[in-house]
Amino acid sequence: MFTRYPLVTIVIAQLFGTSLWFSVNGVGLALQEAVGLSESDLGLLTIAVQAGFITGTLLIATTGLADRIRASHLFAISAVLGALINAAFIGAAESVTLAAVARFATGLSLAGIYPLGMKLVVSWTPSHAGAALGWLVGMLTLGIASPHLLRGLTLHLPWQWPLLLASLLALAAALMIFKLGVGPHLPATAKSGRPWAGLAAFKQPRFRAAALGYFGHCWELYALWALVPFLVARELERLGAANSAQPWLSFAVIALGLPGCVLAGKWSRQIGSARVACVALATSGALCLVYPLLGSASPWLLLVLLGVWGVSVIADSAQFSALASATAPPERLGAALAMMNAIGFGLTIPSIALVTALWLSQSLAVIWWLLPGPILGLIAMRGFSAHKQLS
Incomplete structure (x- = not known):
């Protein structure tokens, strides 16, 4: 079955x-x-x-x-x-x-x-x-x-x-x-190799650009997911709504990433993974910038924006992985992707630590600590496009 x-x-x-x-x-x-x-x-x-x-x-x-x-x-x-x-x-x-x-x-x-x-x-x-x-x-x-x-x-x-x-x-x-x-199509893998062979993939300009874009994405993603329950609870309190709605709305905001990923995958077949990744990263970056500025706006507006953020913040993840897979040296693909994931997830630690430690003192302003991720990721992806034109 x-x-x-x-x-x-x-x-x-x-x-x-x-x-x-x-x-x-x-x-x-x-x-x-x-x-x-x-x-x-x-x-x-x-x-x-x-x-x-x-x-x-x-x-x-x-x-x-x-x-x-x-x-x-x-x-x-x-x-x-x-x-x-x-x-x-x-x-x-x-x-x-x-x-x-x-x-x-x-x-x-x-x-x-x-x-x-x-x-x-x-x-x-x-x-x-x-x-x-x-x-x-x-x-x-x-x-x-x-x-x-x-x-x-x-x-x-x-x-x-x-x-x-x-x-x-x-x-x-x-x-x-x-x-x-x-499955029957598992690619052959080397029986041995240098332990840190995955780092060699970063010598490839386009892999390096895709990985750096992914790193910017990682800086924002898990820190936002960690903040979602607090952001939802803030708006429910302003609405005077029951706390019982908090887990349901938190689930909805994060779960919206599923259709975001699926739609991004379909869209990438038309315009390419690089463009889709940049659009998603720019959208979530724009929300990093403006969301704290709208702190006194309608709670309903902020909840809607949080839903849009839930869609966009993860939509680029699979596209960065696809770009990295296509540009890494084939003989080191597994090690390269594992190393990229390890570094990317390593960057989630300081961002999560910042936003959770500063939430009580900074409230919505803590979101601005996430903004460097999308900005630097988009700058890095300019290098991806440039090297594509030169190749």
Whole structure:
């Protein structure tokens, strides 16, 4: 049954597996009330996940682990471990240190889910991997949004329930991918190579430009996702609405990235991935600039703009990955993409730390700390176009 529609199986498993990513953020407000966590503590837990993911990605890139273990098996093992560690967080929540360790370990597990999902897509659908990648990133977005949905569905239940449900989804993802296996079109990979071979791809001007654009995108993306519950709660308070709407609206804002990714993928077939990536990055950058200036405007207007931001902030991600895939040295493609992901996610740590630490003192003005990402990313992408014309 699973092998009949492999792409559907992979993207649904990606959705289920990545529900672990922001599982704690989905119950963040409840944790603040139940165990006394602050905004800075929640930021630390988010950073711990990112740090774990970066560490795991670097391990995969430098040890060749993803090539030594069957991709479907590594995905399944990672999803099972992530599910168990995510559930164990419940017992560690009252200690910020133990909670951060648990989230770091969850991030390590995610490093065997997200990148391996990309590899599985290529192994099953090589002829339309670009469009499939749009769906994969879209499902990553929906997976990250899902903890807010789970919290909305269990609002009158203890905060532990959404975490346990996310773990059950990850276990389902493990079973799906284990049964699916690896597709028949998996590209051959070198049995050995220098550990840091992925860095050599940055000598290629167009790969370097696409990677730098991706880095600017990463600086903004996860910090905004971490801010979404606070931004939504601010507007609900101004409206005098019940807090029960907060998880639903937070889910909606982040989940809008799914149609954004899918539409961007379709649009890229007409005008190219570079143009689509630049339009999305410019749109989210413009929102970084103007959103704080509209702080006294109608709450409904700000919620609508937040929805537009949810669409645009992730729409360029798959396109940057597609550009990097097309311009990296073929013999170092896996290592190059893993290294690009590791550096990009590394940049999410300081941006998340800034916005969560400064939210109480700066409120909406904290968003301006995200603006350098889109600006520098767009400047870098000018180099991509320039080298295309010269080639």
